[in-house]
Amino acid sequence: MLTLxxxxxxxxxxxxxRTEIADGVTGICGPxxxxxxxxxxxxxxxxxxxxxxxxxxxxxxxxxxxxxxxxWRRHFGLVFQDGQLFPHLSVxxxxxxxxxxxxxEARRFELPGVLELLEIAPLLERRPGQLSGGERQRVALxxxxxxxxxxxxxxxxxxxxxxxxxxxxxxxxKRVKDETRIPMIYVTHMISxxxxxADRVLPMERGELTNHAA
Amino acid sequence: MLTPDELTAVWLSAKVALSxxxxxxxxxxxxxxxxxxxxxPGKVLLDVLVQLPMVLPPVVPGYLLLVVLGTQGVVGAWLxxxxxxxxxxxxxxxxxxxxxxxxxxMVQPVRLAFGMIDRRLEQAATTLGATPWRAFFxxxxxxxxxxxxxxxxxxxxxxxxxxxxxxxxxxxxxxETRTLPLAIYTYMHVPGGEAPSQRLAWLSxxxxxxxxxxxxxxxxxxxxxxGYRSHADP
Numbered sequence: 324m325l326t327l328x329x330x331x332x333x334x335x336x337x338x339x340x341r342t343e344i345a346d347g348v349t350g351i352c353g354p355x356x357x358x359x360x361x362x363x364x365x366x367x368x369x370x371x372x373x374x375x376x377x378x379x380x381x382x383x384x385x386x387x388x389x390x391x392x393x394x395w396r397r398h399f400g401l402v403f404q405d406g407q408l409f410p411h412l413s414v415x416x417x418x419x420x421x422x423x424x425x426x427x428e429a430r431r432f433e434l435p436g437v438l439e440l441l442e443i444a445p446l447l448e449r450r451p452g453q454l455s456g457g458e459r460q461r462v463a464l465x466x467x468x469x470x471x472x473x474x475x476x477x478x479x480x481x482x483x484x485x486x487x488x489x490x491x492x493x494x495x496x497k498r499v500k501d502e503t504r505i506p507m508i509y510v511t512h513m514i515s516x517x518x519x520x521a522d523r524v525l526p527m528e529r530g531e532l533t534n535h536a537a
Numbered sequence: 538m539l540t541p542d543e544l545t546a547v548w549l550s551a552k553v554a555l556s557x558x559x560x561x562x563x564x565x566x567x568x569x570x571x572x573x574x575x576x577x578p579g580k581v582l583l584d585v586l587v588q589l590p591m592v593l594p595p596v597v598p599g600y601l602l603l604v605v606l607g608t609q610g611v612v613g614a615w616l617x618x619x620x621x622x623x624x625x626x627x628x629x630x631x632x633x634x635x636x637x638x639x640x641x642x643m644v645q646p647v648r649l650a651f652g653m654i655d656r657r658l659e660q661a662a663t664t665l666g667a668t669p670w671r672a673f674f675x676x677x678x679x680x681x682x683x684x685x686x687x688x689x690x691x692x693x694x695x696x697x698x699x700x701x702x703x704x705x706x707x708x709x710x711x712x713e714t715r716t717l718p719l720a721i722y723t724y725m726h727v728p729g730g731e732a733p734s735q736r737l738a739w740l741s742x743x744x745x746x747x748x749x750x751x752x753x754x755x756x757x758x759x760x761x762x763x764g765y766r767s768h769a770d771p
Binding site for chain 1: 655657658660661662663664665666667668669675676679680762763
């Protein structure tokens with residue numbers, strides 16, 4: 324359970340989020356420029372809200388000027404739109420980057436299981452530059468999973484792919500949802516992408532995220 | 538082929554240039570990163586200060602070094618009294634003079650390299666549990682390696698050729714501060730010095746040529762390892 328009541332400003336842009344997000348897969352849908360990526364950056368700990376709180380389960384992640392848990396201590400996974408794989412490392416080293424930084428007792432997944440789940444075993448020794456767009460996103464997803472995240476944040480993970488590839492990746496996301504039960508927040512401007520996956524979809528517009536139903 | 542005096546000048550040059558490069562590397566990386574990635578008060582001033590030796594007549598930094606770090610200088614006198622270190626008219630002073638003059642050439646390519654790295658790669662590293670320091674050492678720094686190599690080679694080559702600042706700060710002492718360019722200059726002013734000046738001049742050209750070729754090869758290899766693609770026409 325994620326509880327948000329926070330504000331973030333940069334220049335003319337103003338983001339206000341006031342909502343509770345239950346476990347499962349939550350889609351956040353809105354036009355480009357509405358602040359979806361900023362919201363994810365706030366959740367991931369890459370940006371700091373100027374006011375208000377962010378709470379995950381019973382842990383306070385941000386509270387005004389007093390509390391701010393940085394990205395590297397949140398144990399959330401973030402999958403970027405274009406993967407952002409480390410170009411100087413092999414696929415294997417990319418996959419294990421977060422895994423190695425997680426305490427052994429906190430690890431929930433091992434490499435073989437994730438390779439099988441995402442069907443990326445044949446890519447292990449390649450470099451990110453030698454991967455197709457769809458392969459890259461699967462590796463990015465695997466890298467986030469191997470970090471055993473408490474929450475998985477997906478920032479338009481399919482928008483760089485064509486329709487055919489989207490249809491290929493969606494089943495993998497569904498599999499991740501069903502088999503890992505990690506809560507996910509999936510941000511997109513295409514509601515069709517997330518309907519298939521999400522337990523609920525929240526609309527976001529002009530920097531406003533509120534859940535009237537809650 | 539070379540007389541002992543000439544050989545001494547060559548080895549001294551190599552020692553000075555290598556030391557100057559090693560001195561510039563950590564500082565150059567730190568300053569380049571600050572200039573590429575941070576906003577802070579006085580940034581423009583730091584930028585100008587770093588580039589200054591490149592546009593000044595080289596004697597001027599040499600003269601300033603002598604004023605500040607000479608045995609009579611404010612810092613120089615203190616260094617001598619406190620630690621017994623003398624820089625003026627020693628090979629260590631030659632290293633410092635070369636380093637000051639070559640520093641801008643180190644900073645430019647390294648700064649460019651840092652500027653070209655997508656910051657979201659570093660963000661990806663921190664969302665995978667890496668502290669900012671670790672993200673720097675595992676992502677940013679390795680990706681900047683081709684730029685750092687280019688900077689180091691430019692720095693080394695510039696140090697080999699250092700003349701004006703060296704002459705002003707540490708003089709032209711055989712075996713101590715008479716590097717290749719100073720040796721060539723000296724031979725040009727003594728009767729019968731044409732042959733040694735020519736030999737040393739050719740040697741300088743050869744060293745510079747090999748250094749640039751080596752740098753080209755190393756950075757091509759580094760780029761390949763880092764997954765860069767060439768944008769040049771095939």
